Each structure stands twice: as structure tokens, then as C-alpha cells.
Amino acid sequence: MSPRPTARTLAxxxxxxxxxxxxxxxxxWLLGSASVTAxxxxxxxxxxxxxxxxxxxxxxxxxxxxxxxxxxxDWLDRGGHAMTTRYLALGIGLPIVLLAGAAxxxxxxxxxASEVTAPGPSxxxxxxxSALAVSAFLGVLAVLWVQAIVEEVAWRGYLxxxxxxxxxxxxxLLLHGVLWGACYAPVLLVGAAAEEPWRAACxxxxxxxxxxxxxxxxxxxxxxxxxxxxxxxLTICAGLPLVLQxxxxxxxxxxxxxxxxxxxxxxxxVVASRPSLRAAVVTPVRPVASHLN
Numbered sequence: 059m060s061p062r063p064t065a066r067t068l069a070x071x072x073x074x075x076x077x078x079x080x081x082x083x084x085x086x087w088l089l090g091s092a093s094v095t096a097x098x099x100x101x102x103x104x105x106x107x108x109x110x111x112x113x114x115x116x117x118x119x120x121x122x123x124x125x126x127x128x129x130x131x132d133w134l135d136r137g138g139h140a141m142t143t144r145y146l147a148l149g150i151g152l153p154i155v156l157l158a159g160a161a162x163x164x165x166x167x168x169x170x171a172s173e174v175t176a177p178g179p180s181x182x183x184x185x186x187x188s189a190l191a192v193s194a195f196l197g198v199l200a201v202l203w204v205q206a207i208v209e210e211v212a213w214r215g216y217l218x219x220x221x222x223x224x225x226x227x228x229x230x231l232l233l234h235g236v237l238w239g240a241c242y243a244p245v246l247l248v249g250a251a252a253e254e255p256w257r258a259a260c261x262x263x264x265x266x267x268x269x270x271x272x273x274x275x276x277x278x279x280x281x282x283x284x285x286x287x288x289x290x291x292l293t294i295c296a297g298l299p300l301v302l303q304x305x306x307x308x309x310x311x312x313x314x315x316x317x318x319x320x321x322x323x324x325x326x327x328v329v330a331s332r333p334s335l336r337a338a339v340v341t342p343v344r345p346v347a348s349h350l351n
Contacts, residue, residue, distance in 0.1 A: 067220065067223065069130075070220060071221055073129060074118075074121055075241065077124070078241045079241045085112060085244070087244075089112060089113050103198050111201055111205045113244055114241070116208070117241075121212070122216050145275065145283075146283060148275065149283070149286075150287055152271065153288050153291040153292045154291070156313050156322060157313050159318075160313035160315075160318035160321055163320060163321075203290050205290075205293070206286045206287075206290035209286075210285050213234065214276040215282055217237070217238075218231065218234045221233055228330075231274070231339060235266040236262060238269045239263070239265025239269065240262050243261045260314070260315045264315065264318055267319060267322035267323060270322075271288075271326065271329070274335070277339060292313065
């Protein structure tokens with residue numbers, strides 16, 4: 059039985075969520091008119107990734123640094139064992155399975171909702187264009203990887219263990235995902251996705267489920283590398299399509315909608331039903347050593 063939450067144990071998480079929510083939604087509102095659909099493909103991708111990070115990427119870390127200095131000193135949890143390469147492999151394989159499962163469900167039940175607009179006439183690129191395209195693509199990867207690491211440090215490194223200690227393992231795990239989605243949903247108000255605001259509500263549900271999987275991966279692996287890999291893979295493959303729907307087949311973003319819920323629920327059921335996998339969640343989370351303060 060988990061201890062009763064107190065004002066002291068919940069003060070940090072409450073301030074973290076409130077300030078992150080306020081900053082992300084304000085940033086998204088200010089960036090709502092930012093154009094990410096003009097110019098060459100590589101330029102559009104880089105611009106979209108920068109807008110993406112400006113809208114939701116920096117706020118959790120900024121708030122975390124403030125909360126750690128003012129309220130909480132024990133801000134990370136210590137992993138129970140060293141991470142093995144199998145968890146990194148799972149960090150890559152899990153999003154591929156989720157993407158494939160959502161794409162299949164969307165194709166079967168979406169009734170042609172993922173049609174792709176026929177491309178216009180193309181012009182052979184010069185070597186300068188190719189070099190710029192490669193540079194822009196590498197920039198996209200770097201930006202989104204940094205954003206994923208920041209997310210994992212703040213949400214899975216700070217908020218998750220504190221909510222689990224206050225509310226119990228499964229309650230804290232699921233609630234942190236819902237709160238993550240509520241603070242992260244503003245990205246759907248930027249770019250082409252702003253034309254379909256109902257996706258924001260679906261996205262919160264999705265993050266509740268996805269957050270449980272990322273949280274388990276973070277707890278089971280003993281570090282954030284595996285969950286950051288999973289996070290970045292999903293963002294690169296499916297996050298940008300939500301911002302640039304006119305450029306990428308929407309089926310790639312199906313994992314962030316109702317079509318992605320069933321594969322995530324099945325994955326959570328597998329984790330919850332196997333004692334060897336469930337142990338990472340039910341094991342008490344230990345705070346970091348005091349030398350980090």
C-alpha cells in the first residue's frame with residue numbers, strides 16, 4: 059500500500075505540471091501562425107522541427123531546473139541495474155511495432171482516410187541542393203534527439219518516480235502519461251494540424267497509454283537512453299507528419315490517434331501480465347544519492 063500523498067511530496071510535481079502546461083500552451087499560441095509548409099522539403103522539415111521544439115521542447119527542462127532549485131532536491135530516481143543493449147533494441151523495435159499496428163488498423167478501418175496527394179513536377183536537384191538537404195536532415199535528427207532527451211529527463215526522470223511514490227506504481231505511471239499528453243498536446247495547434255483540433259483530445263489519450271510504455275521502459279532499463287530512443291523514433295516517424303500533413307502520408311501519424319490505442323493497450327497488458335516485466339513497475343523507486351544536490 060502506497061503512503062498517503064502529502065503537500066510536501068506533491069508540491070514539486072504540481073508546480074512542474076502547472077508551469078509546464080502554462081508555458082507550452084502559451085508558446086503554441088504564439089507560434090500558431092508560424093508557417094512550416096513553404097520551401098524545399100528539407101527546409102520545411104528543419105523549420106517544422108524547430109517550431110516543434112520551440113512549442114513544447116524547452117519548457118519541461120526550464121521548469122525542472124526551477125523546481126529542483128526551489129522545491130525538490132531529489133529530482134531523479136536511481137536505476138536498479140545497468141541498462142543492457144536489449145533495452146536499446148526494444149527502444150527501436152517497440153515504436154516500429156506500434157507504428158505498424160496503428161497503420162494496419164487505420165488502413166482497415168480508416169476507409170481511405172490516409173490518401174496521399176499526388177506530387178507535382180520535380181526538378182533535378184543540384185549538388186548544392188543535395189548537400190543542403192542532407193545538412194537539414196541531420197539538423198532535424200539532432201534537434202529531435204535533444205528534445206527527446208529533455209522530455210525523458212523531465213517527465214520520466216523527475217515527474218514519474220515522484221508520482222509513483224505518492225500515488226502508487228500504476229496510478230503514478232498512468233497519470234504521468236496523461237499529464238504529459240495534456241502539456242504536449244499544444245504541438246497540434248501549430249502548422250497544418252491546427253485545422254483539426256480534435257486531434258489534441260485524442261493525443262492526450264494516446265500519451266496516457268504511450269507514457270505508461272515509455273515509463274516502463276525507463277524503469278526497466280535503469281536509464282533514459284532506451285525511452286529517449288523510443289520517443290525520438292516516434293517523433294521522427296510520426297510526430298512531424300502531424301505538423302506537416304500536406305507533405306507526409308497521414309497514416310504515419312495514425313499511432314497518435316485512435317488507431318494507435320489498441321497496439322498500446324495490448325503492449326501494456328503484456329507488461330502487466332508477465333511478472334518479469336511487471337517487476338520494474340511494482341518495485342519501489344529509490345531517490346538519487348544526496349551528492350547530486
